[in-house]
Amino acid sequence: MSSAAEPVPSSQPGAAPPPRTMRRLEPAAIAGVMSRELANFRTYWRGTTFSSVLEPLVYLLAFGLGLGATLVDEVEGVPYIQFVGTGMVATAVIFSSALPAMFGTFVKHRFQNTYEAILAAPVDVDELVTAEMLWIAARSAVYGCVPLIVTFFWGLPPAPGMLLVPLFAFVTALGFAGFGITTAAIVAKIDQFNYVTALFITPLFLVAGTFFPINGLPEFFQVIAQANPLHQLVELVRGGAFGFEWWDLARFAFLVAFAAVTWRIAITRLRARLIQ
Amino acid sequence: MAVEGDHLAVEPVQRPQPEVAVLGQLGEAEVALEGALEQGPDRPGLEEDVRARSRCSSDRRSDSTCSDLIQRSSSTGGILPDGPSGGLASVLGVGAIELRGVVKSFGPIRAVDGLDLDVPEGICLGLLGPNGAGKSTTMRLLTGQAIADAGELRVLGHELPRQSKEARALMGVVPQLDNLDIDVTVEDNLAVYARLYRVRDVGAAVDKALDIARLRDRRRDAVEKLSGGMRRRLLLARGLVHEPRLVLLDEPTVGLDPQIRTELWTLIGALKARGTTILMSTHYIEEAERLADEVAVMHEGKVISRGSPSELIATHAGRQTAEVYAPPQRLAELRAEAEAAGLRVRAAGPAIAIVGSERAENGTVPADAVVRAATLEDVFVLLTGEEAE
Numbered sequence: 001m002s003s004a005a006e007p008v009p010s011s012q013p014g015a016a017p018p019p020r021t022m023r024r025l026e027p028a029a030i031a032g033v034m035s036r037e038l039a040n041f042r043t044y045w046r047g048t049t050f051s052s053v054l055e056p057l058v059y060l061l062a063f064g065l066g067l068g069a070t071l072v073d074e075v076e077g078v079p080y081i082q083f084v085g086t087g088m089v090a091t092a093v094i095f096s097s098a099l100p101a102m103f104g105t106f107v108k109h110r111f112q113n114t115y116e117a118i119l120a121a122p123v124d125v126d127e128l129v130t131a132e133m134l135w136i137a138a139r140s141a142v143y144g145c146v147p148l149i150v151t152f153f154w155g156l157p158p159a160p161g162m163l164l165v166p167l168f169a170f171v172t173a174l175g176f177a178g179f180g181i182t183t184a185a186i187v188a189k190i191d192q193f194n195y196v197t198a199l200f201i202t203p204l205f206l207v208a209g210t211f212f213p214i215n216g217l218p219e220f221f222q223v224i225a226q227a228n229p230l231h232q233l234v235e236l237v238r239g240g241a242f243g244f245e246w247w248d249l250a251r252f253a254f255l256v257a258f259a260a261v262t263w264r265i266a267i268t269r270l271r272a273r274l275i276q
Numbered sequence: 277m278a279v280e281g282d283h284l285a286v287e288p289v290q291r292p293q294p295e296v297a298v299l300g301q302l303g304e305a306e307v308a309l310e311g312a313l314e315q316g317p318d319r320p321g322l323e324e325d326v327r328a329r330s331r332c333s334s335d336r337r338s339d340s341t342c343s344d345l346i347q348r349s350s351s352t353g354g355i356l357p358d359g360p361s362g363g364l365a366s367v368l369g370v371g372a373i374e375l376r377g378v379v380k381s382f383g384p385i386r387a388v389d390g391l392d393l394d395v396p397e398g399i400c401l402g403l404l405g406p407n408g409a410g411k412s413t414t415m416r417l418l419t420g421q422a423i424a425d426a427g428e429l430r431v432l433g434h435e436l437p438r439q440s441k442e443a444r445a446l447m448g449v450v451p452q453l454d455n456l457d458i459d460v461t462v463e464d465n466l467a468v469y470a471r472l473y474r475v476r477d478v479g480a481a482v483d484k485a486l487d488i489a490r491l492r493d494r495r496r497d498a499v500e501k502l503s504g505g506m507r508r509r510l511l512l513a514r515g516l517v518h519e520p521r522l523v524l525l526d527e528p529t530v531g532l533d534p535q536i537r538t539e540l541w542t543l544i545g546a547l548k549a550r551g552t553t554i555l556m557s558t559h560y561i562e563e564a565e566r567l568a569d570e571v572a573v574m575h576e577g578k579v580i581s582r583g584s585p586s587e588l589i590a591t592h593a594g595r596q597t598a599e600v601y602a603p604p605q606r607l608a609e610l611r612a613e614a615e616a617a618g619l620r621v622r623a624a625g626p627a628i629a630i631v632g633s634e635r636a637e638n639g640t641v642p643a644d645a646v647v648r649a650a651t652l653e654d655v656f657v658l659l660t661g662e663e664a665e
């Protein structure tokens with residue numbers, strides 16, 4: 001409306017007219033969508049928290065103690081269990097971001113019609129996607145720290161750089177949440193997620209440098225691994241634990257770019273799904 | 277974003293929240309008036325009109341000046357030029373919904389095909405149409421979840437799809453399918469939507485909505501534990517949590533058992549009495565008859581007839597309908613005779629219904645026919661060619 005910006009002549013002084021035009025990416029809309037996630041999370045947090053603590057423990061026991069006791073002593077000058085423990089942050093992050101984003105978005109859209117109700121309120125698709133990504137990333141930032149904390153019990157010395165790990169986990173999880181939302185908006189049936197997991201998630205998680213250093217791999221895989229956000233996260237976490245290098249800044253910038261790109265793509269794809 | 281305890285702190289948008297009491301507790305007209313005056317962004321000097329309208333909405337059928345007023349507003353066409361202080365149409369409270377020549381196709385299917393529809397403020401319009409008529413698509417166009425291929429759409433003075441977000445802030449939507457969060461408590465379901473609608477006092481809004489749904493004592497139960505009827509009441513109350521001026525109800529009672537349907541009708545009736553504008557799609561004749569001030573019959577993406585139920589009946593069906601029960605052979609003969617005499621005949625289950633039988637000459641209607649008053653169902657079947665429910 002042409003009058004959107006003009007002051008409204010009012011016969012009642014003091015009665016502030018409500019805003020005629022609403023902005024994009026309003027914090028109130030984003031917070032509202034996140035509060036829905038929080039309300040749901042309060043009903044299922046126990047199970048999620050239990051598995052996200054137990055999983056790294058099992059991996060650490062199997063790989064760290066098993067392999068560490070029999071085959072490998074140290075990697076890059078670090079006791080193997082600490083090498084795995086720091087790398088496991090990336091595992092925790094991808095499994096608490098990409099998968100919930102994929103399944104959660106799909107279920108909310110196709111089975112529960114949740115998004116139809118949210119979009120009938122003054123909330124746009126970009127706000128919806130932003131809120132879902134922020135929520136998942138906030139959760140992952142917490143769950144991502146669990147392996148690190150568990151590894152303290154195997155002698156990992158606390159270091160100030162570790163305070164940055166939640167931030168690294170948060171940014172990486174944003175990217176994978178965007179990835180998950182995008183795939184949920186693209187697939188036609190829920191079982192097509194099997195392809196996504198087999199083709200992307202598992203390889204990304206295996207060649208991230210969590211369980212073995214990637215510089216032992218053929219050169220081709222080493223180049224590919226540089227494009228793997230999880231690998232960059234692993235390196236950043238180890239930087240936080242054992243000392244940063246200057247190019248860690250570039251790794252962080254890469255993760256930010258990954259999040260920004262998947263954010264835009266997720267908005268475009270989900271909008272194409274939800275708005276006909 | 278600050279996290280306070282369990283809830284995210286939400287920045288309120290500076291929208292004055294009218295102190296409207298719970299349904300049925302305040303005089304209807306006053307509530308309608310207050311709501312209209314306080315929620316309307318810029319409508320100074322127009323109290324007169326709003327007052328007149330709220331009188332109408334509380335006592336429509338007996339007051340002829342009211343129908344004049346409504347008539348006049350709808351016949352002005354609704355889309356008025358923008359005045360210096362915003363949409364004049366919205367200031368006058370003329371058109372809550374104004375659709376002109378709206379077209380929406382899905383591939384080869386024209387779901388909405390040149391739809392013109394005006395819903396003046398304060399009325400309950402029933403959008404009556406058979407399956408696939410385009411009712412849900414029309415609702416989706418109004419909430420910005422479908423984008424029209426052609427035509428003009430205005431909701432509460434906001435042009436769609438450009439200002440869809442502003443329009444949605446003023447509108448409440450009750451979906452056909454239950455999409456509550458079933459693991460979450462009743463009150464949290466409401467609180468989330470109060471936040472999404474930027475309600476300033478979330479707690480108070482939740483309390484009012486709980487009263488509407490009559491679920492105050494179940495507020496801390498998970499939705500999963502509610503009965504079917506309670507869930508539907510909650511779904512309706514969720515759409516009203518921000519006290520919208522306009523409510524869209526898409527087949528609010530489809531597939532529900534009769535008891536729940538009656539409960540919902542009571543709630544919708546109370547909402548109507550409060551002066552809220554309602555657009556309600558349905559394919560239940562009885563629902564339209566009971567709740568709608570006006571009915572628009574929709575067929576193949578267009579409104580093919582519109583008026584109050586009694587007007588529609590008088591125009592299309594006349595006064596009386598004669599139902600004849602007989603063997604198929606005999607029915608076919610009778611039908612042919614009646615049609616030859618210029619009467620309209622429709623199938624009515626195992627019988628035929630001769631519509632407008634008061635105009636029939638002696639002998640056209642057999643003596644054993646059951647003669648009854650014409651109904652909206654007769655109109656619906658004549659106009660759409662579909663059996664009604």
Ligand SMILES: Nc1ncnc2c1ncn2[C@@H]1O[C@H](COP(=O)(O)OP(=O)(O)OP(=O)(O)O)[C@@H](O)[C@H]1O
Pocket residue numbers: 276382385386387405406407408409410411412413414559
């Ligand atoms: N997303 C869509 N994709 C393809 N076709 C669609 C879509 N939505 C609706 N249609 C088609 O548009 C037409 C109108 O559908 P709509 O849902 O608006 O009808 P309706 O009047 O609500 O019917 P009902 O009473 O069955 O709910 C139908 O032919 C339907 O198949």
Ligand SMILES: [Mg+2]
Pocket residue numbers: 411412413527
């Ligand atoms: Mg429908």
